[in-house]
Amino acid sequence: MNFPSKLIEDAVTEISRLPGIGKKTALRLALHLLKQHEANTEALALAITRMRSEIQYCKTCHNISDAEECSICLSHRRDGSLLCVVEDIRDVLAIENTNQYQGKYHVLGGVISPIQGIGPEELKIESLLARVEAAAQTEPIKEVILALSATMEGDTTSFYLAKKLKEKGIQVSSIARGIPVGGELEFTDEVTLGRSIMTRINYATE
Amino acid sequence: MNFPSKLIEDAVTEISRLPGIGKKTALRLALHLLKQHEANTEALALAITRMRSEIQYCKTCHNISDAEECSICLSHRRDGSLLCVVEDIRDVLAIENTNQYQGKYHVLGGVISPIQGIGPEELKIESLLARVEAAAQTEPIKEVILALSATMEGDTTSFYLAKKLKEKGIQVSSIARGIPVGGELEFTDEVTLGRSIMTRINYATE
Incomplete structure (x- = not known):
């Protein structure tokens, strides 16, 4: 694409570096910004720059945070005896949005993947084990x-963590795998359906 | 969505103001920026801020430009006797990418649309007519x-412009409407197919 202006070309190049955004979409976004007030573009630029330079990672759970320790770790209304181990920050947001979980989190930063060269040392596993041990002195983590x-890498990581945690006498559970709410039996794959029968739960009558 | 950090919340809010980008995509983009070097975010922020604050509109054709007059208007290799009238900047880019046009442009900034309250005064029509008149003294515009x-608004605008330009003795043409290259007859709508028969052209044998 030949641009009549170096300024717009630079903007399009930078915007199209974002994942899932091609040159055409980037141009559409750039022209949108040109039509809006200059203040809007400034607000966008400031928000992303500030986010990138000022954001911190919680020293306890490694979630993103505005301070040294995140609001979930600091909260006294959350159950400190319950710890949910997730892959990344998006998973924390997803679980928080269900409003079903009142415990705390631990963000691993990925899963064990020998193909991508990610071993246990690259993840926040040492920090998880240290956290569990440290908590034993004050507010013990029960579960x-x-x-x-539910991928091979995820399952491998779960297996590794469960082994390490059980050695320390911690109860370990995994979120349920099964048919999604609203899902139909006939369209569910055999592995999921098979697992959902194996791990059936007692029917709640009240 | 509840965010654990005000910084990321602000960034997501600003990013999701862009057209076609929802909260989920905005979060994905924000987390992508967090994973990249800080320099990438700064380059993006600088590029959009500079574009928005420094870009100019060519005083002759109203295309975007880095200077008072755009590179196409200034070029001596372009045919100044040929003028292509388009709706917006994207159309200039699209036509430039065909490499088939060597004349100059005039960007209207929209089309006449009574429903949206856009009359001829809101567009660069007066400037087009003045430009044609001024050119008559130096390098006359022939066509x-x-x-x-090819919408109702576009056709209305074309009709209006053709009338005004013909009054000044200028030859006016319109880009061809017909079946797109690679298109199949049976899937073409009747109006297009009908027009393509009416406006048939002599078959070129060489």
């Missing part, structure tokens, strides 16, 4: 819920 | 090509 992806 | 959308 660790593993909420990792 | 004006109307390259507006």
